Amino acid sequence: MKQQIIAQLQKIAVWVDDRLHVTKLFESTAGHHVPKSSGSWFYVFGSGTLLCFVLQIVTGSLLAFVYVPSASEAYSTLEYMTFVQKMGWYLRGMHNAGSLFMVTIMILHMTQVFLFGAYKYPRELTWVSGCVLLYLTLGMAFTGEVLRFDQDAYWGLGIGVALVGRVPLIGENLIHLMLGGPIIAGETLSRFFSLHVFIIPGLLIATISMHLRLVLAKGINEFPRPGHLVKRETYDQEYAEIIKKEGVPFFPKAISKDLIFSAIVIFGILLYAFVLGPQIPNGSPNPTEIDTVPRPDLPFMWIFAVAALLPPYLETVILLVSPIFITILLFLLPFISGTGEKSATRRPAAVIIVLLTYIALGVLTYLGIASPWSPEMRAWTSDTTKAKYIEGRSPLELQGAVILQYKQCRNCHAIDGVGGHRGPDLADVGTRLTSDQLIRQVVQGGGNMPAYGHNITPDQVTAVVTYMASLSPNADQTAKNSTFPAKPPSEKPPASPKAAKSP
Amino acid sequence: MSDTPQQEQQPVVCCGGGAPPPASSRRDFLLLLGLGMNGLAALLVSIPIIGYIFTSFVQKMPLKWINLGKITDFPDGTTRLATYTNPYRRPWDGETAEIPCWVRHETENKFQIFAINCTHLGCPVRWFEESNLFMCPCHGGAFYQDGSHAAGPPPRGLYQYKYKVENGNLWVEGGVIPSLANAV
Numbered sequence: 001m002k003q004q005i006i007a008q009l010q011k012i013a014v015w016v017d018d019r020l021h022v023t024k025l026f027e028s029t030a031g032h033h034v035p036k037s038s039g040s041w042f043y044v045f046g047s048g049t050l051l052c053f054v055l056q057i058v059t060g061s062l063l064a065f066v067y068v069p070s071a072s073e074a075y076s077t078l079e080y081m082t083f084v085q086k087m088g089w090y091l092r093g094m095h096n097a098g099s100l101f102m103v104t105i106m107i108l109h110m111t112q113v114f115l116f117g118a119y120k121y122p123r124e125l126t127w128v129s130g131c132v133l134l135y136l137t138l139g140m141a142f143t144g145e146v147l148r149f150d151q152d153a154y155w156g157l158g159i160g161v162a163l164v165g166r167v168p169l170i171g172e173n174l175i176h177l178m179l180g181g182p183i184i185a186g187e188t189l190s191r192f193f194s195l196h197v198f199i200i201p202g203l204l205i206a207t208i209s210m211h212l213r214l215v216l217a218k219g220i221n222e223f224p225r226p227g228h229l230v231k232r233e234t235y236d237q238e239y240a241e242i243i244k245k246e247g248v249p250f251f252p253k254a255i256s257k258d259l260i261f262s263a264i265v266i267f268g269i270l271l272y273a274f275v276l277g278p279q280i281p282n283g284s285p286n287p288t289e290i291d292t293v294p295r296p297d298l299p300f301m302w303i304f305a306v307a308a309l310l311p312p313y314l315e316t317v318i319l320l321v322s323p324i325f326i327t328i329l330l331f332l333l334p335f336i337s338g339t340g341e342k343s344a345t346r347r348p349a350a351v352i353i354v355l356l357t358y359i360a361l362g363v364l365t366y367l368g369i370a371s372p373w374s375p376e377m378r379a380w381t382s383d384t385t386k387a388k389y390i391e392g393r394s395p396l397e398l399q400g401a402v403i404l405q406y407k408q409c410r411n412c413h414a415i416d417g418v419g420g421h422r423g424p425d426l427a428d429v430g431t432r433l434t435s436d437q438l439i440r441q442v443v444q445g446g447g448n449m450p451a452y453g454h455n456i457t458p459d460q461v462t463a464v465v466t467y468m469a470s471l472s473p474n475a476d477q478t479a480k481n482s483t484f485p486a487k488p489p490s491e492k493p494p495a496s497p498k499a500a501k502s503p
Numbered sequence: 504m505s506d507t508p509q510q511e512q513q514p515v516v517c518c519g520g521g522a523p524p525p526a527s528s529r530r531d532f533l534l535l536l537g538l539g540m541n542g543l544a545a546l547l548v549s550i551p552i553i554g555y556i557f558t559s560f561v562q563k564m565p566l567k568w569i570n571l572g573k574i575t576d577f578p579d580g581t582t583r584l585a586t587y588t589n590p591y592r593r594p595w596d597g598e599t600a601e602i603p604c605w606v607r608h609e610t611e612n613k614f615q616i617f618a619i620n621c622t623h624l625g626c627p628v629r630w631f632e633e634s635n636l637f638m639c640p641c642h643g644g645a646f647y648q649d650g651s652h653a654a655g656p657p658p659r660g661l662y663q664y665k666y667k668v669e670n671g672n673l674w675v676e677g678g679v680i681p682s683l684a685n686a687v
Contacts, residue, residue, distance in 0.1 A: 177564060284598055
């Protein structure tokens with residue numbers, strides 16, 4: 001009896017397998033043979049990125065239960081989701097964390113592939129499809145930021161308009177294409193919703209399929225051995241021998257570290273969302289409420305910093321040409337260095353490129369968050385002045401201190417660290433500039449400071465300059481005219497020719 | 504219908520192997536016809552799709568005159584924030600249909616109407632009447648009261664809308680987000 005049942009079950013299993021091709025599917029995918037050396041901690045980032053993507057689809061689909069992609073309602077549905085809907089805040093947090101994790105792990109994956117020479121022959125197109133995935137993922141991050149339809153989203157689109165508007169000839173047409181009209185409005189959000197939810201995910205799934213198919217067809221890169229060069233003529237045979245000699249089925253022999261990393265990624269996303277929560281919608285997208293300080297999301301902070309730091313005459317060229325240049329370089333990489341050494345230990349240039357890129361992106365992101373070039377819009381009303389920069393001063397100097405505050409100087413100039421950081425700190429300005437130089441700087445501006453000549457009376461100039469001249473640690477250190485002058489900033493031409501006239 | 508079993512018997516017809524049997528000229532014709540019909544279909548499908556997407560690409564929306572209110576709302580010598588409703592407003596635009604601009608009243612009928620967007624990267628500039636400056640919160644661009652460039656990265660002065668004064672009302676010509684490609 002028992003044996004009969006087992007025989008029946010076996011029959012059913014064989015039938016199902018025959019009709020569904022489960023075994024064949026397994027053999028050609030999860031069970032395919034990989035070099036034993038690829039079961040390494042360095043090889044976990046690809047599956048980690050894929051896992052993030054799957055999780056994003058799940059959380060994103062659930063967010064769409066509540067979210068309404070209409071410019072008039074998106075913001076209130078976001079608030080509802082964040083503050084009213086049960087677990088809504090947590091799912092938003094997971095989606096937000098998932099996006100950051102996906103971009104981060106993808107960059108780690110790309111770094112590993114680059115340093116391990118995995119992009120070389122015969123995996124050129126695996127790299128190229130990966131580059132497409134990089135752009136699509138960043139596209140998801142940007143369109144997702146727009147769907148969080150708040151002040152940051154609105155002005156983020158404004159920054160997009162200003163960038164696209166620099167394209168010669170068709171700039172205006174491209175703006176209209178991007179916005180779905182001449183101005184940021186309802187059609188803009190609908191467009192970005194379609195991109196974020198249908199078009200880019202569709203392209204992502206298609207490209208991921210190609211990427212994975214190529215991983216299966218061309219094999220996973222073996223752990224590089226220093227001094228072992230890739231040659232087009234011999235590599236295929238060598239790889240076949242590696243698989244023959246030390247090949248193991250991916251499942252169950254090489255997947256364990258991927259599994260462990262995947263679980264850590266999920267724990268990380270859950271924890272991140274739990275501790276930090278979602279990004280709270282930053283004010284409704286009402287452009288007439290201009291008391292706002294727009295900032296992009298983390299993955300684009302470095303671009304925000306670049307835009308602040310480029311010299312104006314280079315700005316348009318660099319902002320428009322460098323993305324094209326970088327894209328071409330990325331896509332052509334496997335065709336430029338498609339053979340030869342794979343190991344990072346013998347590719348110092350590759351290591352230096354990675355280090356420089358990480359340092360540059362890190363520093364730029366940090367600067368973007370700190371934004372020292374932005375005026376502190378409320379500094380003039382709210383920032384205090386420490387007693388030692390006030391006490392013991394004459395009424396005229398005190399009057400100057402008030403004018404310094406009232407004329408918004410503090411928005412760009414800190415006193416002992418308190419205030420804006422656009423211009424130099426004024427705590428010891430008396431040691432750097434003489435009264436004459438101060439007058440000239442205030443009236444004519446220059447060196448990235450507006451000329452105040454038209455906006456300040458001579459009496460006020462006298463007061464504010466007297467105060468600033470008093471700002472030195474002790475009286476002996478006040479600035480003196482020298483016969484050997486290093487060029488003071490006031491020697492630069494004034495920013496506006498009109499302002500050069502004295503008031 | 505009768506084709507099906509034959510196809511199963513000769514699956515290599517299209518892909519070389521032996522010499523094609525003489526009967527294949529009809530098949531070749533049908534293949535070409537099928538490909539051709541689908542090519543035509545693809546072309547026809549693409550016309551409405553491209554038209555749908557690229558209307559906004561080619562469409563030039565003319566600016567429209569919008570009433571900003573009585574000129575007495577803008578006292579001489581002041582610069583004030585004014586808002587108007589986007590002339591191309593759609594019912595689902597919500598708050599985004601309200602567009603801000605800075606109105607500077609110099610004397611009598613002499614005005615300047617500045618776009619809110621900084622000429623550097625489009626962030627909203629703020630007016631400070633104490634120092635007579637517009638400041639941008641993004642990258643520190645600054646402009647004088649007449650809109651000319653004062654400091655920072657912006658490549659030019661503030662964008663200015665055209666205006667007219669009729670029967671004591673101030674009208675602005677707006678409806679397009681200004682950019683370096685279209686400075687209004």
